């Protein structure tokens with residue numbers, strides 16, 4: 292068994308001495324707030340990762356149930372991704388953004404329009420998820436001329452100003468309220484659709500942005516039919532449906548895209564994270580007629596220096612091959628069933644656990660208090676399982692393993708998580 296397929300091994304209680312030393316250095320060098328989870332506490336620093344394993348700078352070996360914020364769907368450093376990046380790095384590292392493209396960008400655009408559940412689709416590349424959301428919102432305004440956006444609570448769409456405006460978290464938004472515009476309406480996720488109908492009827496709303504399954508804000512799955520009814524209301528009122536699949540896309544929930552569970556075809560779809568297999572790339576896929584708003588006789592109205600970076604495109608093409616060849620959405624379904632059963636039977640009876648929910652390999656365990664979630668998370672880290680607690684109240688522990696994780700690793704991680712509760 293090699294690194295990537297291993298069970299955890301803790302050699303020194305994390306964060307170990309090297310992590311503490313580097314973490315303290317970073318704390319002095321970097322702006323505060325971006326280098327530890329709980330302001331000031333030392334962080335664990337990663338040295339290397341492969342498959343479902345991460346090794347920290349002190350030699351501790353973990354199973355990663357975060358997939359690095361949902362990025363490592365094909366596992367960390369998948370050999371096909373590494374090879375594609377290595378090969379491309381011998382040819383071209385950087386292109387000329389919107390001015391001069393490169394062949395892999397054409398190939399990736401072709402693949403994305405083939406697989407996306409969007410009618411007559413075209414692609415607009417971005418570097419981060421938040422940028423993809425910005426492009427989606429700009430497209431909606433350009434195509435409809437209506438500035439209003441309906442967003443849901445809870446939701447997470449990123450933290451740049453446009454994306455922040457539709458993200459629900461008040462603690463993220465309040466410090467920058469002066470820079471946020473007032474055209475956003477919010478309704479409860481998976482809530483009463485009559486209220487959506489009324490809100491859209493008022494007019495002025497050009498787009499409805501939704502995570503088909505809420506990811507980092509608590510793993511929330513809408514009831515059957517909610518998403519397709521929402522899509523129906525958008526059609527009825529001429530508002531565009533923006534599906535934010537940045538977390539759920541590329542097999543995470545058991546379908547290539549989560550909207551496919553309901554046969555919904557959004558007008559605009561945002562994706563990122565898993566697409567690059569570890570390299571930063573995101574994309575907006577939308578109907579061709581909507582993208583016509585970007586036609587310009589002059590310079591691109593939205594672009595970025597690193598747009599469709601050649602290394603990231605090479606990595607993304609390898610990711611799409613691996614997802615398809617290894618049928619990772621199907622694997623997410625199979626492993627997800629096992630995981631769900633195990634979570635319910637092992638944790639269902641524990642009083643601290645309020646609810647367990649998930650689909651595919653995206654699971655959330657909601658605890659009664661944020662303190663309990665934090666304790667579970669830190670206990671898991673100290674025994675070699677990486678998971679994150681989040682959601683609006685920090686009460687939902689999120690299990691987001693690579694879709695390639697070995698069954699023994701998943702079972703081993705579950706055993707450790709259960710052990711943390713019993714200790």
Ligand SMILES: Cc1ncc(COP(=O)(O)O)c(C=O)c1O
Pocket residue numbers: 360419420421422424447448449450502506507535536537538539563564
């Ligand atoms: C659903 C969703 N949208 C947007 C984003 C923002 O992506 P990024 O962090 O790449 O800007 C995230 C990140 O977690 C996300 O989960």
